[in-house]
Amino acid sequence: MQNRNSTxxxxxxxxxxxxxxxxxILIGLLTTGGAYALLSTTASAESSSDSSAAITExxxxxxxxxxxxxxxxxxxxxxxxxxxxxxxxxxxxQMGTGRMPLAFQGPQGAQKPPQFTQTQIDAVxxxxxxxxxxxxxxxxxxxxxSGDAAAGLELFRINCAMCHNIAGAGGAxxxxxxxxxxxxxxxxxIYEAMVTGPQNMPVFSDLNLTPQDKANIISYLKFQQxxxxxxxxxxxxxxxxxxxxxxxxxxxxGAIVGVTIWITARPN
Amino acid sequence: xxxxxGGSAESELATKDGAVSAGTAVIAAEVFQNPGMPPxxxxxxxxxxxxxxxxARRVGGxxxxxxxxxxFAIVAYVIFPITPGNxxxxxxxxxxxxxxxxxxxxxxxxxxxxxxxxxxKDGEWTEPRHPTRGSEETRAAAAExxxxxxxxxGFGRRTLIRRSLIGALVVAPLPAxxxxxxxxxxxxxxxxxNKTMWAKGVRLSRDPDGTPIKASDxxxxxxxxxxxxxxxxxxxxxxxxAKAAVILMRLDPQDLHVSEERKDWNYQGIVxxxxxxxxxxxxxxxxxxxxxxxxCPCHQSQFDIxxxxxxxxxxxxxxxxxxxITVDDEGYLIAQSDFTEPVGPSFWERA
Numbered sequence: 001m002q003n004r005n006s007t008x009x010x011x012x013x014x015x016x017x018x019x020x021x022x023x024x025i026l027i028g029l030l031t032t033g034g035a036y037a038l039l040s041t042t043a044s045a046e047s048s049s050d051s052s053a054a055i056t057e058x059x060x061x062x063x064x065x066x067x068x069x070x071x072x073x074x075x076x077x078x079x080x081x082x083x084x085x086x087x088x089x090x091x092x093x094q095m096g097t098g099r100m101p102l103a104f105q106g107p108q109g110a111q112k113p114p115q116f117t118q119t120q121i122d123a124v125x126x127x128x129x130x131x132x133x134x135x136x137x138x139x140x141x142x143x144x145x146s147g148d149a150a151a152g153l154e155l156f157r158i159n160c161a162m163c164h165n166i167a168g169a170g171g172a173x174x175x176x177x178x179x180x181x182x183x184x185x186x187x188x189x190i191y192e193a194m195v196t197g198p199q200n201m202p203v204f205s206d207l208n209l210t211p212q213d214k215a216n217i218i219s220y221l222k223f224q225q226x227x228x229x230x231x232x233x234x235x236x237x238x239x240x241x242x243x244x245x246x247x248x249x250x251x252x253x254g255a256i257v258g259v260t261i262w263i264t265a266r267p268n
Numbered sequence: 269x270x271x272x273x274g275g276s277a278e279s280e281l282a283t284k285d286g287a288v289s290a291g292t293a294v295i296a297a298e299v300f301q302n303p304g305m306p307p308x309x310x311x312x313x314x315x316x317x318x319x320x321x322x323x324a325r326r327v328g329g330x331x332x333x334x335x336x337x338x339x340f341a342i343v344a345y346v347i348f349p350i351t352p353g354n355x356x357x358x359x360x361x362x363x364x365x366x367x368x369x370x371x372x373x374x375x376x377x378x379x380x381x382x383x384x385x386x387x388x389k390d391g392e393w394t395e396p397r398h399p400t401r402g403s404e405e406t407r408a409a410a411a412e413x414x415x416x417x418x419x420x421x422g423f424g425r426r427t428l429i430r431r432s433l434i435g436a437l438v439v440a441p442l443p444a445x446x447x448x449x450x451x452x453x454x455x456x457x458x459x460x461x462n463k464t465m466w467a468k469g470v471r472l473s474r475d476p477d478g479t480p481i482k483a484s485d486x487x488x489x490x491x492x493x494x495x496x497x498x499x500x501x502x503x504x505x506x507x508x509x510a511k512a513a514v515i516l517m518r519l520d521p522q523d524l525h526v527s528e529e530r531k532d533w534n535y536q537g538i539v540x541x542x543x544x545x546x547x548x549x550x551x552x553x554x555x556x557x558x559x560x561x562x563x564c565p566c567h568q569s570q571f572d573i574x575x576x577x578x579x580x581x582x583x584x585x586x587x588x589x590x591x592x593i594t595v596d597d598e599g600y601l602i603a604q605s606d607f608t609e610p611v612g613p614s615f616w617e618r619a
Contacts, residue, residue, distance in 0.1 A: 154476055155476075158475050158476060158493050159491075159493060162551065162553040162554050162565055163554050171565075173554060173556060173563060174556065174559070174561055174563050174570055174581070175559075177556065179554075197489050197490075197557050199557075199558070200556040200557050200558050200559060201557060202489055202490060202491035202517070202555050202556075202557045203487055203488075203489040203490045203491075203557065204490070204491075205485075205487045205490060207482075207484075207485035207486075207487070208474075208485060208486075208490055208492055262381075263381055263385075266309075266311075266385075267311050267312070267313070267385045267386050
């Protein structure tokens with residue numbers, strides 16, 4: 001009651017709520033930011049249509065950020081491989097998932113927050129693609145998860161599951177390398193990884209798995225992630241018998257020990 | 269069966285003068301003395317009638333909960349029927365039926381234990397083990413039975429009967445041995461293990477759809493999982509696939525270290541190896557593009573494809589057998605012959 005009175009009083013006296021100025025600033029920021037984003041996307045669309053400008057921009061970015069390891073002309077050095085023929089798909093995958101630029105030389109470049117905007121990545125991709133032909137960034141129609149999930153499961157089981165785990169939970173490889181988890185990875189990056197074979201992953205070119213096969217695999221992973229916990233209870237990360245065995249050892253045996261103690265303990 | 273109240277408990281094993289009964293094990297003189305039962309503490313339910321009543325109500329409550337849960341299980345079974353083709357109906361049905369039945373049984377168990385612990389007669393008992401040896405009379409009587417039986421039947425005296433009976437008993441299980449032996453596959457397993465479906469001219473095709481692979485399809489760094497083109501004709505497809513599964517990789521020919529006798533076995537850097545681990549036969553399919561290592565997921569055996577699949581780590585003892593390949597007139601990859609050695613793990617008769 002008192003609260004309402006005070007609000008009414010404030011309104012009557014024409015004074016603003018203390019948070020009103022914060023809200024005003026927020027609205028202002030959002031409007032200018034939104035307008036800027038809108039303008040800049042239009043700008044990037046223009047610049048990507050102007051491919052030679054993007055290539056020049058990409059070459060600059062490459063020289064500043066990548067040439068240390070991959071060489072000034074992307075021909076490779078002792079520290080990094082040649083990028084001739086890796087295609088824009090490879091650049092989009094490596095830079096878009098933050099694997100490149102590498103944090104340090106090691107067994108495997110780890111996924112981390114991307115260091116560049118999509119516009120910058122596209123520019124570098126255009127530059128690399130201009131050096132030698134290679135796989136391009138995939139068409140949207142393969143990425144929407146509308147393929148045949150059952151066919152995708154069979155292909156995934158034969159070609160992918162031994163490293164990435166049948167639930168896409170990832171797994172260990174040799175000498176510190178690992179197959180990363182596929183849960184939550186964007187469809188675009190899954191497709192690009194298959195077609196380019198990043199790091200120690202083998203290449204699955206369109207002559208091995210057709211674009212439709214790849215779309216089916218993506219559909220399976222998407223279906224699996226959306227329905228994973230729908231059946232069979234808690235999936236424990238989908239890691240298989242180790243996680244399940246550990247769970248039953250700790251909690252199953254723990255419960256049995258607890259019940260045994262309760263049965264034999266004297267009541268008060 | 270001697271029952272004693274806990275307060276006055278004393279060892280039943282040792283008699284009054286400290287001698288040990290003949291039925292027990294040897295006990296050294298400086299044996300740890302039996303401290304007897306701990307003093308008896310009465311329970312709260314023994315002392316306070318209110319608590320006793322509360323405990324009785326709890327036990328009754330648990331049993332009534334069991335009744336309710338059983339009824340719940342029946343009702344749930346009727347309310348959530350299984351409709352054919354609807355998996356989520358199976359899930360609901362099983363879930364509620366299971367919850368009801370387990371709660372019903374668990375309540376009976378917990379109630380019974382709670383009853384025994386809090387309300388049934390309380391006290392510490394010692395129940396000594398009775399000697400396992402029979403009395404002298406029993407033993408003498410048993411010996412007499414055997415003696416009499418021998419005398420009356422003449423088992424010891426009539427050697428012909430005794431020996432022929434023993435002979436008959438020895439021979440009687442033989443039909444069973446023959447029958448059990450016949451459960452094994454009729455065909456010679458060694459011959460089956462020694463060869464696969466690969467033969468001269470058989471095309472390498474993709475697993476699972478069976479489309480043949482052109483050499484030009486296999487780009488450098490690619491891995492194909494391969495089955496023989498004629499697998500569909502096989503009588504037992506899975507058995508044949510388990511032996512004939514092949515992993516196909518293309519390396520930069522500069523990376524391949526090929527020995528003299530295998531120099532025709534690859535085609536421009538395309539190599540085919542058996543996918544069956546030589547340790548215990550898991551599929552070795554974890555391929556690394558740049559290290560050219562194959563890793564077996566079961567026991568971490570590692571094979572180096574650039575060095576003819578030699579073992580570089582793990583329990584496997586032999587390299588993976590290589591399938592000699594080439595191309596036919598149409599550019600499809602074909603086998604030159606079967607594997608030159610048996611694939612998969614060792615077996616007794618493996619040469």
